[in-house]
Amino acid sequence: MVPFAGYSMPVQYDFKGELAARCKGGVMAEHLHCREKAALFDVSHMGQAMLHGHGTAAALERLVCGDIAGLKPGRQRYTLLTTEAGGIIDDLMVANLGPEGLFLVVNASRKAVDFAHIGTVTPVKVLEDRALLALQGPAAAAVMARIAPGAADLPFMGIARLMVADVTCLVSRSGYTGEDGFELSVPRGMTVTLANRLLQQPEIVPAGLGARDSLRLEAGLCLYGNDIDETTSPVEAGLTWAIGKRRRLAWDFPGGPAIRAQLDNGPSRRRAGIRPDGRAPAREHTAILTPDGQEMAGEVTSGGFGPSLNAPMAMGYVRRDLSDDGSKLSLMVRGKPLPATVVPLPFVPHRYVR
Amino acid sequence: MPGKNSDTRFTKEHEWVRLDGDIVTVGITDHAQQQLGELVFIELPALERDVAAGEACAVVESVKAASDVYAPLAGRVAEINETIVEDPEIVNNDAEGEGWFFRMEIDDPAAFEELMDQEAYDEYLETL
Numbered sequence: 001m002v003p004f005a006g007y008s009m010p011v012q013y014d015f016k017g018e019l020a021a022r023c024k025g026g027v028m029a030e031h032l033h034c035r036e037k038a039a040l041f042d043v044s045h046m047g048q049a050m051l052h053g054h055g056t057a058a059a060l061e062r063l064v065c066g067d068i069a070g071l072k073p074g075r076q077r078y079t080l081l082t083t084e085a086g087g088i089i090d091d092l093m094v095a096n097l098g099p100e101g102l103f104l105v106v107n108a109s110r111k112a113v114d115f116a117h118i119g120t121v122t123p124v125k126v127l128e129d130r131a132l133l134a135l136q137g138p139a140a141a142a143v144m145a146r147i148a149p150g151a152a153d154l155p156f157m158g159i160a161r162l163m164v165a166d167v168t169c170l171v172s173r174s175g176y177t178g179e180d181g182f183e184l185s186v187p188r189g190m191t192v193t194l195a196n197r198l199l200q201q202p203e204i205v206p207a208g209l210g211a212r213d214s215l216r217l218e219a220g221l222c223l224y225g226n227d228i229d230e231t232t233s234p235v236e237a238g239l240t241w242a243i244g245k246r247r248r249l250a251w252d253f254p255g256g257p258a259i260r261a262q263l264d265n266g267p268s269r270r271r272a273g274i275r276p277d278g279r280a281p282a283r284e285h286t287a288i289l290t291p292d293g294q295e296m297a298g299e300v301t302s303g304g305f306g307p308s309l310n311a312p313m314a315m316g317y318v319r320r321d322l323s324d325d326g327s328k329l330s331l332m333v334r335g336k337p338l339p340a341t342v343v344p345l346p347f348v349p350h351r352y353v354r
Numbered sequence: 355m356p357g358k359n360s361d362t363r364f365t366k367e368h369e370w371v372r373l374d375g376d377i378v379t380v381g382i383t384d385h386a387q388q389q390l391g392e393l394v395f396i397e398l399p400a401l402e403r404d405v406a407a408g409e410a411c412a413v414v415e416s417v418k419a420a421s422d423v424y425a426p427l428a429g430r431v432a433e434i435n436e437t438i439v440e441d442p443e444i445v446n447n448d449a450e451g452e453g454w455f456f457r458m459e460i461d462d463p464a465a466f467e468e469l470m471d472q473e474a475y476d477e478y479l480e481t482l
Contacts, residue, residue: 011418012391027417028392210418279395281415305394305417312395334397334413 002209005108007045010208019205027210031307034177034215035348038137039207040198043176047111048127048185051118052101059122060102065234065253066094067244073098076159076172080234080242081114086255086262087230088237090114091222095159095172103159103170105132105183107224131191136181136215138351139203144171144182147197151182156352165197176212178219178350217313218306220273220345226284227271227301227315235262236317237271238345269298270323273345274314274331276338281305281312282331288316291328293337298322300331306347313347314340362450363426363469366478370450371426373466379457380426382414385479387449391416393442398434398456405429405458407465412455414445426469429460 001008015025023033033039051060057068066079073096081089090110095103106114115124135143144151148164151171159172167190175181186194198204213223222228228237233255240263247253251260276282281304288298303314314331322329325344330337363371368386372379387393395415405411405425412423434456438444445453460466470478 026391031417214417280397281395281420283420305415307417 004209005045007108009042009045010206011210012208013206015205019199022202023205025205027208027214028307030205030207030211031214033205034137034179034207034211035308036137037203038135038139038143038181038201039177039211040195040204041134041136041207041212042131042195043134043183043212044131044191045108046132047104047106047108047114048130048132049104049106049115049118050097050101050125050127051104051122052125053123056102056122057096060094060118061247061253062121063118063254064092064094065243065247065256065259067246068094068102070244070246071096074158074160076103076157076174078242080239081117082234082253082255082259083230084254084258085230086233086235086258088224088228088232088234088239089117089230091224091228091239091242093172093174097159097161097170103185105185109225127185129188130185131188133184133186133191133195133198134175134181135184135198135204136175136177136179137203138180140179140181141353143198143201143203146201154182156180156354165194167194167197169194173353176219176221177215178221178346178348178352179215180351180353213302214304214307217302217304217315218308218346218348219350220315220347222271222315223302232271232317233259233262233267235259236267236269266320269317269319271301271315272318272323272327273343273347274300274303274316274318274329274340275343275347276312276314276331276340278338279312280333280338282314282333282338282340286314286316287332288318289330289332289337290322291330291339293330293332297329308348315345318342363466363471364475364478365424365426365469367424367426369424369426371466371469373463376459376463377432377457378427378429378460378466379454380423381454382423382445382449383475384449387446387453390414390421391418393445396439396442396445396455398436398439399425399431401431401434403431405431414442423455425458427458427460427465428462429458431456432459433457
């Protein structure tokens with residue numbers, strides 16, 4: 001167990017009994033089990049909130065770069081809260097629940113900041129009484145078809161209130177692993193019951209923070225605080241796809257003019273996928289140098305070993321002239337420059353249902 | 355290579371140390387291996403490197419983190435186990451045997467006696 005954003009959370013599990021027969025346990029085994037079958041993550045540390053009432057979409061659009069007014073009922077979207085300078089306050093999911101309002105899921109470490117910020121434009125009802133479970137992996141749909149009628153019919157980024165093993169949940173088809181999967185927002189008192197029902201399904205084992213991190217890094221997904229923060233822009237981070245088409249005509253969100261100018265002129269650095277040529281992983285804060293090792297060219301923001309990739313992998317911000325796929329770099333690991341190459345993200349192809 | 359029943363001592367950093375004449379064989383304990391999980395990368399010291407007692411001289415990396423391995427005693431690196439660099443899993447499978455890291459000529463054989471024996475190490479693990 002480790003402290004994480006004010007919570008005590010498991011890095012990995014040591015399985016006993018029936019779970020041990022399904023999976024050896026440990027970061028690597030949990031990671032591979034998720035890609036092969038399915039894994040259950042307790043992500044209740046994430047912040048959940050509702051925005052009720054009329055005009056909330058327009059109000060939220062004053063703070064985020066996404067098209068929220070155009071989000072159809074039953075649909076969810078990834079978006080960014082931006083600063084006036086064009087930095088990223090947080091990345092979050094926004095879902096349209098129809099007459100109920102907008103449902104938000106934000107990063108644990110940014111809950112207080114986000115909800116205070118959004119509270120300046122519209123009342124925020126923080127859902128303290130709900131937990132969040134993520135069921136991820138190619139077998140997730142078959143499991144849900146068995147215990148949650150209707151869930152397997154949800155499209156990618158669809159969301160609906162459904163019964164899951166007799167518990168009413170808000171179910172979205174989304175996740176943070178690159179696999180098909182579901183996130184279940186569940187009343188706090190029913191969480192353990194539901195988790196146990198899910199773990200009775202033979203395809204599923206629980207997975208900890210370690211596997212969650214290696215899965216999302218293989219999928220090329222950003223971790224707030226590592227890969228994006230208030231000093232990185234959506235253009236540098238390669239997240240301009242999160243800016244709605246309509247919003248790109250008006251640029252009427254915080255940092256809009258700065259982000260537009262950066263798009264026009266090109267950013268000085270870009271988030272890139274990096275593969276060390278050898279077997280040594282380069283961890284976060286590793287210095288990125290020019291291939292001759294003579295000049296600074298950036299810094300690794302997330303790095304480790306990819307169990308499915310069976311190789312080390314990293315993401316980091318790289319000087320623009322060295323950020324194209326195939327560019328050669330040098331990573332300073334324990335005082336030695338190690339050769340590396342810029343590669344396209346994700347490292348492991350996404351397998352979302354489309 | 356000395357057998358597992360040779361005189362073996364342990365450090366608080368979870369290295370094991372086996373004495374054979376004035377040469378010691380060094381590795382990480384089974385407890386350390388379990389705590390680290392599957393190893394994916396190992397870096398060993400250069401041959402003939404002079405090391406001080408407690409000096410970081412090898413690195414083990416799992417999916418989640420990198421950890422140092424320390425020289426348990428002062429001396430000079432005499433031999434390294436290249437097979438664990440090729441296949442780090444050997445350390446997970448047999449940490450206190452085939453998964454040895456390096457051998458060193460030690461400066462002071464008496465210092466070996468000051469390391470924990472098996473009983474003392476087992477007691478130390480209970481306190482963690």
